[in-house]
Amino acid sequence: MPMPNMMTADSPARSRTPWWFRVGGQLLEPWVRIRREPAEPTSLLQAGTPVCYVIERDGFSDMQILERACREAGLPSPMQPLAGTRRRRSVFALAHRDGRLLGRNRHRSPNEPLGQLTRALEADPERDIQIVPVSIYVGRAPTRESGWFSVLFSENWVVVGRFRRLLALLLNGRDTVVQFSAPVSMRAVLNEGGDVRPERFARKIARVLRTHFRRIRAAVIGPDLSHKRTVVDAVLNAEPVRAAIAATAAKEKISQAKAWRRAQKIMLEIAADYSHPVVRSASLLLSNFWNKLYDGITMHHFDKARAAAPGHEVIYVPSHRSHADYLLMSYQLHMSGVVVPHIAAGVNLNLPVIGPILRRGGAFFLRRTFKGNALYSVIFNEYVAQLIDRGVPMEYFIEGGRSRTGRLLAPRAGMLVMTVRAFLRAPRRPVLFQPVYIGYEKLMEGKSYAGELSGKPKEKESLLGLLKGLKVLRQRYGHVALNFGEPIELNPLLDAISPDWRKSVDDPETKPEWINGVVDKLAEQIHININRAADVNPINLLALALLSTPKHAMAENDLLAQLELMKALLEELPYSDRITLTSLAPAAIIAYGEQMGWIRRIAHPLGDVLTADDEQAVLLSYFRNNVLHLVATAAWVSCCFLNNRRMTRNSILRLGKIIYPFIQGELFLPWDEDGFAAQLQATIDFFVRRGLLETTSDGRVLERGPGQDDAAFQLKTIARSLIQAFERYYIAIAALAKHGPHAISAAELEKACTLAAQRLSLLNELSAPEFFDKALFRGFIQKLRERRVVWTDDDGKLDYNSALEDMVRDARVILAREMRHSILKITGGDDKESPRAAAVPNDPVAPPAAPDISPTDIGAELHERHVESEQQEHAADATDKR
Template sequence: MPTMTTAESTYRSRAPWWFNLAGHLLEPWVRIRRDPAEPAGLLQGDAPVCYVIERDGFSDALILDRACREAGLPSPMQPLPNTRRRRSVFALARRDGWLFGRNRKRSPNEPLGQLVRSLEGFPDRDIQIVPVSIYVGRAPTRESGWFSVLFSENWVVVGRFRRMLALLLNGRDTVVHFSAPVSLRTVLNEEGEIRPERFARKMARVLRTHFRRIRAAVIGPDLSHRRTVVDAVLNSEPVRTAITATAAKENISYGKSWERAQKMAMEIAADYSHPVVRSASFLLRNFWNKLYDGITMHHFDKARAAAPGYEVVYVPSHRSHADYLLMSYQLHASGVVVPHIAAGVNLNLPLIGPILRRGGAFFLRRSFKGNALYPVVFNEYVAQLIDRGVPMEYFIEGGRSRTGRLLAPRAGMLAMTVRAYLRAPRRPVLFQPVYIGYEKLMEGKSYIGELSGKPKEKESLIGLLRGLGVLRQRYGHVALNFGEPIELNPLLDAMAGDWREAGTDPNSKPEWLNAVVGKLAEKIQININRAADVNPINLLALALLATPKHAMAENDLLAQLELMKALLEELPYSDRMTLTPLDPSAIVAYGEQMGWITRVNHPLGDVLTVEGEQAVLLSYFRNNVLHLTAAAAWVACCFLNNRRMSRASILRLGRIIYPFIQGELFLPWDSEGFGAQLQATIDFFVRRGLLEASGEGRLLERGPGQDDAAYQLKVIARSLIQAFERYYIAIAALVKNGPHTITAAELENVCTLTAQRLSLLNEPSAPEFFDKALFRGFIHKLREGRVVWTDEEGKLDYTAALEDMVRDARVILAREMRHSILKITGGDSEKEAPRHTEPDVPPTPAETMNTSEELHERHVIAEHREHAPLDEEKD
């Protein structure tokens, strides 16, 4: 027998003996979880408490009585003081009959009216109304069994016999949710003079709405069969118009065109099923336990607190097929409704597709081109989900990242969501970014093949069965970090003050829509990165991959890990970033345990190394967190080939290069913010002894090349140096070809081939080194900054700032690397094409450097001339 708590021992129930006996009989079958765990803290003052439950039922009364006893709350079975009520509880929906008796609903207005009348003439009296929601079997566990899914909580009002079976099968997973009490006196005072009967009806409506909202949050929205949603899609004005237009264009009957639209809608629509979701949760619990060592969520409490009242759209990073399963499982296990997930139609496989569809997946084709009807049907389906308040989830990267970096966003789903909201802005939209971090990927080897040029293998049932062998491995820990949410309304207010006048026309596309969607996509990616989780594998990858042979002496590795942890702790990237608590020794031991690194014993000290293909796989996890050390890597890069540099030079060059780093890594600062981050990083390096400051902090100097501090700086720098090599490849190739000679697509191709050749001739580079998308992004940023533009014939032209960038690259890149790049691109060492600037092109940051800053820099140079020429002394 369990020991009674103090609260239980002092509890006095006025229930009849048969009620207490039934409670004792039911007790072994029911285990209650209270939400919140200590609901007594919700009560306000000493006013009497009256509980209200959603549905009348003997079992609900027993569960409520026990929950109140265990929580130290007043008994619901005692008379309510100052009223004629014999019990301190009533139900919104009441019924007569027993077992197979006939049910009929009775109005809750009578008890509410009694409560109101009991306060008349007594202004000092008050009653606290406490809504209590009771759910039996919301989420079956290993203890409850498979069959219990059929009798778990749902939206259907069940009979007493079915409720009894639910208690027997799922009673050990019972949730009792106490809401904050409502002061009846306060509400009456706010309403003013109102008849008790009218007030009771209004209060009952408010309580019903409250219970529906809580039930939707706990077990999901009340969705009918997908055919209902499909009918709403087909009956909408935009779809009917598109059906008519298709029939006229293709000279077919309206009925045949309608059948085509219906087939498309059925192909798209989810068929959400609560039993299937709970069944999948039951299965996935064992699956995750075999696959992972743990799944952790950070900042989920903040995400849950921000969600009520919003249409929530989850926008996670996309790194594995496990992403959406993990998200859905963790949300369901945490008491939050599973979202509808946009999935590529390639996943609509036999057997697998129907299960995913019933788990909330809706399918979209990879391309909408060539079919005027399909995009209208799909847009309308998304609009229906938003209109019904169904939470959604999609990946704005468009596909899984093969490099570990966030991909450039594809804004299609975002644009559909915004346009759907503009049509009917009833429920505000909240985008919830989520960072998903792994320590090992099931798809790792296939990613390497795709990056090396192999075509992506098409998803198939046979391929899925063939890949089940990966389930025999262990994949470490997984982290789901919930980033800062983004409200759509403030963004619309800031960028399009007249957005509320956009109207209900589904075909309207305001001029500002693309700018809003682009800004929204950027903010989502930035907030995903701000919520990064730094695990032991990320730190090992940052350190070991920065060495030519991907190997470090154990003492050096321990020192580097300690430095990087200190950097992230003292200069946190954001308040949502999380960092492994393991110390450097434990991190190394964990890396060995996971099979990522190998120890080579040696009399002079052990060496830790990453062997062969593992190094390429490990680059994925370095790229996950590359943005966190971007500021530190830039400062360190400035000292790769220079002993001394002025602080002003580091900041000046940093401001020039920042737009390109920002676009590639989705960094959160503006130019001034990045400058402040560089200043803080320099100060950190000075405190740690990696740099020495002189001249009142204006001149910075590192130790000689063989010094430990110089070695640590070099390791930090090499995490970002390949980005600058890529930038140099692009500008060198463009300047070598000259203005008006090459298109953007041709330049991308030249850059990719050059990077591939460099990778073959020099030490192996990370797979993304010759990723065409990264070159495309850099060229886009050059064009965005009007450093490069397209002439009337589609050829690229550029300003003199491009040659300035070539010259500035000498500060960062080694002479050998610059000459190798120029040799491959056909350039003549450091000779470049003649400068020229188009008259109508605005000056760039490189051309408008502050004059006082230049004078200050020259003064520092003169002041320290006896040491060496600034920015030119090499090791």
């Protein structure tokens, strides 16, 4: 059905436009290139209803741009009369200029055109008019080809004069954005208003439109923060900060003025000094920088993130793997038409020259610890609250620091607590957390990470170190992917944990008892959603395959088959709908790995071998760990067949449920225990379809092929991607059993495990530095305590019952004998007899209440599985028990 008022460039309606307007359009056309959002705005309009456009600011150039954008999109012309009214144009502006060429801007009320439209609707109850707000931005994001001078005339919050607007068009007109919003039915709004007088109704509509344009402008170019000084003054004048200043003066016996100056100094150390020109200038620099460094930067699911953001206070929470993370995020958001967020950065980055630039790009700085400085803590909390209250998008890394292992680090909840409390203080705008997975193919900091995990001290950031680091520009770092995960809204989370949370708004100074539960759940869900948006690149797949072999080498045919299997697994059993997978075929993946220098080819008459040298293997472990969570279920099923030819399906599922809480805590997996069991079932069925496992006894018993066949080799390769996690678990429980109950604290056990893992790594030439990462041991010990496998006595020492020792003995179901003996030799444990002996019945400390799956269940299940395995293996050929 044709749209009313639709017209072409040569239609009579267009010919009614003044000659000087048409001439101006012809003069302006070569200087302006328009990008419409959405690209096809006709889909927004309701057929058969007259259209009236409303723009934010009046001006000859804005009218020309609107008219051309409508013409190119096939929309009704704004220059034609509005049907059913006395208006000669189908457009009006919220703000008008006066008639003087160089005069100041003054705002005329838009009530007059709105009043005309309202009276026209009252005169004819059957008529309707759709109001279409149109936002016009000239030079919002200068491109790499733009000059430095053009940055000064790009779009901002200042209402500029005619001469400045002309310069902006000449310099930045080729980057003009025209954003059409969804139309508003005036008839529907008028009916909702009841008997409101036309004048009052017009004022109400104008107010709504101004709010709409402010929100759109804030989303596109950022909120109007005015000057840094206004934020500083607002924080220092806030009641909590004034009270903290008074308390500091009284406690340290100094004058109020001196305490205030100290607070001001702290505030100036923290606060960002956001500058639109600096952000646009930095985008020009970074365009060249990224082109020298990377082969491409891609974003996935950004359209979903953009659609969810309007009306929310957006908090970006990316994974943290490199110093490039925040630059990449800010650059990509800016180039995609979204305001750059304020970023929480460590004060160690507040370096000479670099610090002021980062500050003007939106960085605000925080110290590593707030302990012992109550004034600093109050000021920083108030600053975060001010940002949220002003609608400023923020970005911070809840891991606290960059991951040195490639895994997500255990979350640190400091910034989350501040965000939640700031929202509770003034819950005007709902908060939305946007997880982002950042995936690399090579890291600038890779070698330093490996050195730090091996015991070398972390190098302190300095300007000299930064200059030395410029040598990274000589290398290429492949592609980078920014995957936007499922957003998390704070309000539903609060409703689920504490339905009466709104009562806490009445007393913002009180910390609700339930807030820790909310923050813990929020932090866990952020990590889960980051992992659910992982990007699987060619280097991830090569690392998964090659690092699962003893010498990090594979025959080319075997590597091709393994890569094909891994891609099929990820495609047929998708971890989530936001996972992205390389489109390269296995042969192309190998060629790409050679090109990037990760692997090298060794020619041989019987077939080429692909290998990763020792140093490269250590660095590749980082990229394997990025995506280890995606193959966790496949790795567990495969681990069950490392030392067993046959297992029942039920045994795999039962053991999987028992081990799952520990794997889940380490890899931030998304399922509950039943969901994990369902994923295991699907994985088993996949292996059966692929011929890696066979079923007998009506599908109840599963069997792999003999140790030397290809299917067994592929299973072992998958299993070894996760086997080191179980070896670490075994180190922890063996070390605890060796010391006995009431003999060692959690911190002492963590240290003992780290030393044992380091020694085991040296003896077995393990290439994964995270094998002896103390943070992973700390997480496992904490999970043991949460599951009541171990507990702390009155003296702060760890206690346990005999079930833990059963776990030590029965780990032979999964771990090879040689590895178990090596671990027990290093830890001093005994593979046959428990050092606890008969102490358990007389233990004066009773264990806490057991969870749904008790430690006794673990031991009994493992023992049952071991007996079942031995019975089955007696019937198998001894040479196949590998």
